[in-house]
Amino acid sequence: MTTSRTTTPGAVVNVGADLLADAVADQAVPVARVDWRPPMPGTEDDLATVAADPLRRTANERALAAVLDVTATLVDVAPAAEVLGLERGEFLHAGPPIGWDRASGPLRGALMGGAALEGLVDDPEDAVALFESDAGVSLEPCHHRSTVGPMAGVVTPSMWMFVLEDAATGRRTYCSLNEGLGKVLRYGAYSPEVLTRLTWMNRVLGPLLQRAVRALQDSGQGAVDVTGILTQMLQMGDEAHNRNRAGTLMLLRDLAPAMVRSGFASEDVAEALGFVGGNDHFFLNLAMPACKLALDAARGTDGSTMVVAMARNGTDFGIQVAGTGDEWFTGPAQLADGLFLGDYGPEDANPDIGDSAITETAGIGGFAMATAPAIVRFVGGSVPDALATTRRMHEITLGENPRWSVPVLEFQGTPTGIDVSRVCRTGILPQINTGMAGRVAGVGQVGAGLVTPPAEIFPQALARLAALAAARTPA
Amino acid sequence: MTTSRTTTPGAVVNVGADLLADAVADQAVPVARVDWRPPMPGTEDDLATVAADPLRRTANERALAAVLDVTATLVDVAPAAEVLGLERGEFLHAGPPIGWDRASGPLRGALMGGAALEGLVDDPEDAVALFESDAGVSLEPCHHRSTVGPMAGVVTPSMWMFVLEDAATGRRTYCSLNEGLGKVLRYGAYSPEVLTRLTWMNRVLGPLLQRAVRALQDSGQGAVDVTGILTQMLQMGDEAHNRNRAGTLMLLRDLAPAMVRSGFASEDVAEALGFVGGNDHFFLNLAMPACKLALDAARGTDGSTMVVAMARNGTDFGIQVAGTGDEWFTGPAQLADGLFLGDYGPEDANPDIGDSAITETAGIGGFAMATAPAIVRFVGGSVPDALATTRRMHEITLGENPRWSVPVLEFQGTPTGIDVSRVCRTGILPQINTGMAGRVAGVGQVGAGLVTPPAEIFPQALARLAALAAARTPA
Numbered sequence: 003m004t005t006s007r008t009t010t011p012g013a014v015v016n017v018g019a020d021l022l023a024d025a026v027a028d029q030a031v032p033v034a035r036v037d038w039r040p041p042m043p044g045t046e047d048d049l050a051t052v053a054a055d056p057l058r059r060t061a062n063e064r065a066l067a068a069v070l071d072v073t074a075t076l077v078d079v080a081p082a083a084e085v086l087g088l089e090r091g092e093f094l095h096a097g098p099p100i101g102w103d104r105a106s107g108p109l110r111g112a113l114m115g116g117a118a119l120e121g122l123v124d125d126p127e128d129a130v131a132l133f134e135s136d137a138g139v140s141l142e143p144c145h146h147r148s149t150v151g152p153m154a155g156v157v158t159p160s161m162w163m164f165v166l167e168d169a170a171t172g173r174r175t176y177c178s179l180n181e182g183l184g185k186v187l188r189y190g191a192y193s194p195e196v197l198t199r200l201t202w203m204n205r206v207l208g209p210l211l212q213r214a215v216r217a218l219q220d221s222g223q224g225a226v227d228v229t230g231i232l233t234q235m236l237q238m239g240d241e242a243h244n245r246n247r248a249g250t251l252m253l254l255r256d257l258a259p260a261m262v263r264s265g266f267a268s269e270d271v272a273e274a275l276g277f278v279g280g281n282d283h284f285f286l287n288l289a290m291p292a293c294k295l296a297l298d299a300a301r302g303t304d305g306s307t308m309v310v311a312m313a314r315n316g317t318d319f320g321i322q323v324a325g326t327g328d329e330w331f332t333g334p335a336q337l338a339d340g341l342f343l344g345d346y347g348p349e350d351a352n353p354d355i356g357d358s359a360i361t362e363t364a365g366i367g368g369f370a371m372a373t374a375p376a377i378v379r380f381v382g383g384s385v386p387d388a389l390a391t392t393r394r395m396h397e398i399t400l401g402e403n404p405r406w407s408v409p410v411l412e413f414q415g416t417p418t419g420i421d422v423s424r425v426c427r428t429g430i431l432p433q434i435n436t437g438m439a440g441r442v443a444g445v446g447q448v449g450a451g452l453v454t455p456p457a458e459i460f461p462q463a464l465a466r467l468a469a470l471a472a473a474r475t476p477a
Numbered sequence: 478m479t480t481s482r483t484t485t486p487g488a489v490v491n492v493g494a495d496l497l498a499d500a501v502a503d504q505a506v507p508v509a510r511v512d513w514r515p516p517m518p519g520t521e522d523d524l525a526t527v528a529a530d531p532l533r534r535t536a537n538e539r540a541l542a543a544v545l546d547v548t549a550t551l552v553d554v555a556p557a558a559e560v561l562g563l564e565r566g567e568f569l570h571a572g573p574p575i576g577w578d579r580a581s582g583p584l585r586g587a588l589m590g591g592a593a594l595e596g597l598v599d600d601p602e603d604a605v606a607l608f609e610s611d612a613g614v615s616l617e618p619c620h621h622r623s624t625v626g627p628m629a630g631v632v633t634p635s636m637w638m639f640v641l642e643d644a645a646t647g648r649r650t651y652c653s654l655n656e657g658l659g660k661v662l663r664y665g666a667y668s669p670e671v672l673t674r675l676t677w678m679n680r681v682l683g684p685l686l687q688r689a690v691r692a693l694q695d696s697g698q699g700a701v702d703v704t705g706i707l708t709q710m711l712q713m714g715d716e717a718h719n720r721n722r723a724g725t726l727m728l729l730r731d732l733a734p735a736m737v738r739s740g741f742a743s744e745d746v747a748e749a750l751g752f753v754g755g756n757d758h759f760f761l762n763l764a765m766p767a768c769k770l771a772l773d774a775a776r777g778t779d780g781s782t783m784v785v786a787m788a789r790n791g792t793d794f795g796i797q798v799a800g801t802g803d804e805w806f807t808g809p810a811q812l813a814d815g816l817f818l819g820d821y822g823p824e825d826a827n828p829d830i831g832d833s834a835i836t837e838t839a840g841i842g843g844f845a846m847a848t849a850p851a852i853v854r855f856v857g858g859s860v861p862d863a864l865a866t867t868r869r870m871h872e873i874t875l876g877e878n879p880r881w882s883v884p885v886l887e888f889q890g891t892p893t894g895i896d897v898s899r900v901c902r903t904g905i906l907p908q909i910n911t912g913m914a915g916r917v918a919g920v921g922q923v924g925a926g927l928v929t930p931p932a933e934i935f936p937q938a939l940a941r942l943a944a945l946a947a948a949r950t951p952a
Contacts, residue, residue, distance in 0.1 A: 237851040238723055239713040239884070248713055251726035255754035258733055259747040268743075272734040279730035375884035376712040385887045409714070409850035410885050412860045 045426040045461050048468035052423055055471035057305025065300035065308045065324045066400045066419045069364070072299050074175075074292035076226040077167040077219060079212040081204075083159035085176060086147050090120065094144045096155025096357040097315025098330040101141060102133040106316030108190030108352050111443030112154030113141075115192030119200050120158045126192040145311055145322070148298070149176040150290040150357035153188035153439055154316070161200070162208025166228060166291045173298065175291040179203055179211070182281040184446060189439045190352075191446040206270050207277065214260035226256045228292045229405070231285070236366065236406050236416070241374035242289040243358055243367030244381055244435040244450055249285030254278050290357060293364035300324040304474075307467055308400060309420040312363045312432065312455060316355035316439070319455045323422055323463050325470065331463040333456030338438050340382045340451015352441035354453045359434045365403050365418030368433035368452065369395040373408040373416075381435050381450050391433050392417065398424040398432065422467060425460045520901040520936050523943035527898055530946035532780025540775035540783045540799045541875045541894045544839070547774050549650075549767035551701040552642045552694060554687040556679075558634035560651060561622050565595065569619045571630025571832040572790025573805040576616060577608040581791030583665030583827050586918030587629035588616075590667030594675050595633045601667040620786055620797070623773070624651040625765040625832035628663035628914055629791065636675070637683025641703060641766045648773065650766040654678055654686070657756040659921060663831075664914045666921040681745050682752065689735035701731045703767045704880070706760070711841065711881050711891070716849035717764040718833055718842030719856055719910040719925055724760030729753050765832060768839035775799045779949075782942055783875060784895040787838045787907065787930060791830035791914070794930045798897055798938050800945065806938040808931030813913050815857045815926015825923045827916035834909045834930075840878050840893030843908035843927065844870040848883040848891075856910050856925050866908050867892065873899040873907065897942060900935045 041049060052058060082088040093113055095105075102110070110133070117129035122139070132139055144151045151157055163176045181199060185191040219225045231252045238248035254275065261271050278284050297310045306324035313320055320330040335353035342350070361367035371377065372392035375385040392408065395417040402415030420432055431454035438449040516524060527533060557563040568588055570580075577585070585608075592604035597614070607614055619626045626632055638651045656674055660666040694700045706727045713723035729750065736746050753759050772785045781799035788795055795805040810828035817825070836842035846852065847867035850860045867883065870892040877890030895907055906929035913924040 234722075237714050247709075248723055248726070251723070251730055254730060254733070255726055258729070258754065259751045262737060262743050262747040262750060268737050272737040275737060276734040279733065378884075385884060409853075409860060 039429050041427045042429050042457065042461055045464055048461070048464045049423060049427055051468040051471055052307060052464060055305055055474075057471070057474070058307060061303050061305030061325060062308055062400050062419070062421070065303040065306040068299035068303070069296045069419065070403055070405070071170065072168045072229075072296040073170070074166045074228040074295045075169060076164060076215055076228055076288060078165035079162055079179075079208055079215050080165060081159065081208070082157050082161050082163050082176070082178070085163055085165055086149065086157070088147075088157065088159040090159060091122065091138045091140060092159065093139065093141050094147060094149055094151065094155065094157035095141055095315060096144060096151045096153065096355060097313045098318050098320030098332050099141075099143055100315045100317055102136070104317050106352050106355065107441045107443040107445070108355055108439035109154045109156070109316045111190030111192050111445075112156040112187050114443065115187045115196055115200075116156045116158040118192065119197055120160060143313070143315075144357055145294075145313060147176070148174060148294070150294045150360050151178060151188070152180070152286055152290065152358045153356040153437060154190055155357050156187060160204050162204060162211070164288055164291060166288070166295050168295050168299070171299075173295065175295040175298065177287045177291040179207060180281060180284045180287040182277070183283065186446060188356075189437070189446040190443050192444055207274050210261060210264055210266050210270060210274050211257070213264040213266070214257050217260045217263065218257075226253060228288050232289060232292060232366070233405050235285070236370055236373050237409055239374050239376050241367055241370040241377060241435060243286070243361040244437065245282070245374050245377045246285040246289060247282040249289060250278065250282055253285050253288065286358065289366070290360050293360045293366070296364050297360065302327060305471070307422045307464075309363055309422060312359040312434070313357045314354045314359065316352055319354060319459065321455065321459055321463060323467065326463060326466050329466065331459040331466070333459045333462075336453050336456060338436050338449070338451035338453040340438065340449055341380065342438075342449035343447060346440070346448035350440055350445070350448045351438040354434070354436055355439055356436065358436065362432055362434050363420060365399065365416040366406060368435045369399075369418075370406065370408065370416045371433070371435070372411050375410075377435070381452055383452065394430055395433060397428055398430050422460055422463045426464050429457075431455055431457060514904050517901045517904050517932065517936055520939055523936070523939045524898060524902055526943040526946055527782060527939060530780055530949070532946070532949070533782065536778050536780030536800060537783055537875050537894070537896070540778040540781040543774035543778070544771045544894060545878055545880070546645065547643045547704075547771040548645070549641045549703040549770045550644060551639060551690055551703055551763060553640035554637055554654075554683055554690050555640060556634065556683070557632050557636050557638050557651070557653070560638055560640055561624065561632070563622075563632065563634040565634060566597065566613045566615060567634065568614065568616050569622060569624055569626065569630065569632035570616055570790060571619060571626045571628065571830060572788045573793050573795030573807050574616075574618055575790045575792055577611070579792050581827050581830065582916045582918040582920070583830055583914035584629045584631070584791045586665030586667050586920075587631035587662050589918065590662045590671055590675075591631045591633040593667065594672055595635060618788070618790075619832055620769075620788060622651070623649060623769070625769045625835050626653060626663070627655070627761055627765065627833045628831040628912060629665055630832050631662060635679050637679060637686070639763055639766060641763070641770050643770050643774070646774075648770065650770040650773065652762045652766040654682060655756060655759045655762040657752070658758065661921060664912070664921040665827075665918050667919055682749050685736060685739055685741050685745060685749050686732070688739040688741070689732050692735045692738065693732075701728060703763050707764060707767060707841070708880050710760070711845055711848050712884055714849050714851050716842055716845040716852060716910065718761070718836040719912065720757070720849050720852045721760040721764060722757040724764065725753065725757055728760050728763065761833065764841070765835050768835045768841070771839050772835065777802060780946070782897040782939075784838055784897060787834040787909070788832045789829045789834065791827055794829060794934065796930065796934055796938060798942065801938060801941050804941065806934040806941070808934045808937075811928050811931060813911050813924070813926035813928040815913065815924050816855065817913075817924035818922060821915070821923035825915050825920070826913040829909070829911055829928045830914055831911065833911065837907055837909050838895060840874065840881060840891040843910045844874075844893075845881065845883065845891045846908070846910070847886050850885075852910070856927055858927065869905060870908060872903055873905050897935055897938045901939050904932075906930055906932060
């Protein structure tokens with residue numbers, strides 16, 4: 003939201019090896035450059051049409067206000083078959099629509115593991131023929147079922163889902179339970195340990211969490227306030243995409259007494275507490291549906307240029323925009339730039355995958371890098387980069403979220419509501435923190451890093467917004 | 478550790494309403510001023526004598542290295558009677574030695590409540606006569622028993638203590654269990670609810686934690702790594718004095734499975750989990766003895782000018798120094814400057830009290846303000862103040878703790894090892910984050926804020942260091 007005109011200081015004296023010099027080098031100068039950056043090539047006419055759209059300003063104000071009004075509460079945990087009506091052979095996946103033929107390695111791996119989990123095949127390898135034949139199986143984006151899924155995002159009927167609700171409207175969104183790190187289905191792994199863990203989650207963890215969450219609901223003590231935890235964790239070094247440690251701990255704090263009182267065997271309760279506490283990413287699967295719950299409030303706002311979803315299936319990166327209904331604007335998913343686990347390198351990584359960019363769409367994740375400077379040791383970059391990233395994202399967003407404030411930026415709200423017009427006008431692309439899956443099915447995670455959408459999807463969306471605006475205008 | 482010479486920038490252009498301008502205003506200029514600040518009046522000769530002490534440099538290097546080498550592990554939880562040999566009628570208190578006659582309201586209130594807890598009196602009010610008569614009761618500083626206590630710091634024989642151990646040496650330190658906020662003994666409250674809670678802690682919480690900690694020790698899984706949690710929490714918005722939220726949550730994560738497996742009744746376990754999880758300060762009582770464990774490693778280092786304890790009894794503020802044995806240098810405790818709860822104001826506050834300044838002595842708390850900018854909403858001040866405070870403390874410390882790094886300062890270690898010489902030479906006083914107790918016995922907490930030691934205790938300590946150095950030098 004920097005609107006003041008600036009000039010580049012001619013000389014600044016560096017005091018110590020510290021933030022000041024870097025602030026000048028990494029923040030001030032790029033911000034100055036931004037003002038001079040040309041729009042994306044070929045977007046000038048559409049930018050003018052959209053800027054002149056009489057609906058635009060109020061539509062964007064309404065869209066942003068709708069997003070900021072939503073509060074997400076964890077109200078239930080239940081199987082996908084029950085809460086999504088998902089039937090045998092139906093598979094949800096991350097990102098925009100895709101078939102097996104174009105699916106990337108990690109998505110194929112997750113589908114193969116999911117088929118085995120559901121008993122459609124005994125050996126995950128046998129699922130290849132099943133998906134190739136297309137007999138009795140179907141693929142559908144999570145987003146089409148009010149759901150989001152990290153990485154491959156595969157959801158099958160037996161998987162237990164977090165159920166989040168907006169108190170004011172009763173609208174709900176869903177996400178599966180997080181499996182942890184390493185060899186996990188969402189990164190495309192499907193070895194026996196992966197399936198054993200998923201079976202335990204279906205048999206013990208899901209039912210135990212259901213009993214605890216329902217007991218909290220019934221006790222009058224209230225269910226888990228996911229939006230409130232997000233507010234707190236953003237002041238505790240989490241950006242709620244690649245770092246969810248404080249969020250996970252607060253969830254554990256809120257659920258532990260009810261888990262102990264659930265009547266489940268002590269050993270099951272202790273194992274579940276250890277599983278959740280041992281997985282710093284557990285809360286990601288609550289942060290994501292909370293963000294979707296907020297953003298879905300703005301869907302279908304005619305004239306609004308605000309992005310309501312960014313999602314990747316490992317092949318395509320897609321966005322949806324408030325003013326263009328449920329249409330996807332897609333381009334090739336990019337490779338992340340970051341740090342690799344063990345001996346893995348860039349050649350091992352699959353292009354960007356997962357619905358988790360819903361966090362950036364809602365103003366956290368990469369957009370809140372400034373609040374999580376410790377994350378640079380996980381995704382790469384430097385602390386001044388982290389501060390500069392959040393500042394840069396304010397250039398392409400409609401406003402700030404006062405609930406989600408960044409202490410080190412003097413409690414400024416996180417940049418919220420990606421504006422297709424601003425992206426096209428500045429050429430600044432949204433910054434996404436992401437995990438990297440191995441490109442070969444079965445490998446699992448190979449690293450974590452930073453990535454952006456393919457630039458061309460924003461001019462695509464802008465063109466559609468311009469066409470709709472033109473169609474509304476009396477000739 | 479800023480050693481480069483600086484000049485004040487003639488003009489810096491402000492880019493946005495942000496950190497840069499404040500960094501210049503609040504950080505660069507004060508740092509520049511520091512270089513020109515005169516020593517404390519009357520200290521010139523002692524500064525020269527101590528500077529010429531041939532032991533000084535290596536003594537300080539050894540003292541700092543000893544502190545940094547210590548790692549603290551929670552190895553047991555047990556009653557003070559057992560682990561400290563505390564007997565009926567013996568009371569420990571925070572700060573340097575003091576008697577009932579000079580004791581402040583909150584210390585008196587805590588002693589009165591402690592006497593009732595131990596059954597020495599039925600009504601806490603009756604304890605006034607007991608302490609005035611001095612019959613069968615005695616007061617001793619926590620520090621004299623390898624113990625630290627927050628605020629009034631009163632420890633009685635029946636209270637359960639955390640037992641921390643340095644793995645390399647087997648040395649141990651101790652601290653009572655944290656009671657929570659509001660009406661609590663350590664703030665001088667002694668109403669029935671205070672005593673009821675303390676009784677429950679003695680009857681349920683202590684024994685349950687003992688069983689969990691001992692089980693972790695025996696399992697080979699290891700006990701709780703307090704130093705490791707401190708490392709993590711300093712990257713999660715805690716400065717480990719007035720903000721211990723992340724630390725408390727990590728402790729809960731580490732203990733919860735063992736608590737569930739303890740064999741205690743589910744309702745007791747659930748209540749204990751709720752009690753710990755509902756008290757963001759619970760971890761303070763582990764942070765403090767971890768700091769004492771580290772600092773005690775440097776006690777008795779001849780020639781070292783490093784402070785090994787700062788502690789307040791509500792009347793006097795005392796320090797101990799590595800090179801001067803167990804002698805206390807004392808002056809009047811100051812009133813904190815900060816924010817008040819409810820309708821309380823400065824006239825309700827007692828002067829500074831508690832052993833908790835052991836955290837600043839070890840390089841966290843007020844010294845790590847930069848890592849916990851959110852705390853300014855609790856203790857007052859601004860985010861740039863928080864960054865500037867940590868930078869300023871580097872001016873009076875011997876080094877940095879590489880284990881405890883501050884992400885936003887590009888992972889610089891916290892300023893560690895307060896040097897009496899540097900304090901006297903610069904006039905910069907250690908910055909302490911503190912809670913404020915009501916000055917009337919029984920009131921409890923009235924606020925939180927920032928405070929410094931009385932300046933005169935540093936020249937006192939310097940004079941003794943100079944006398945010792947002179948005595949060592951052949952005439």
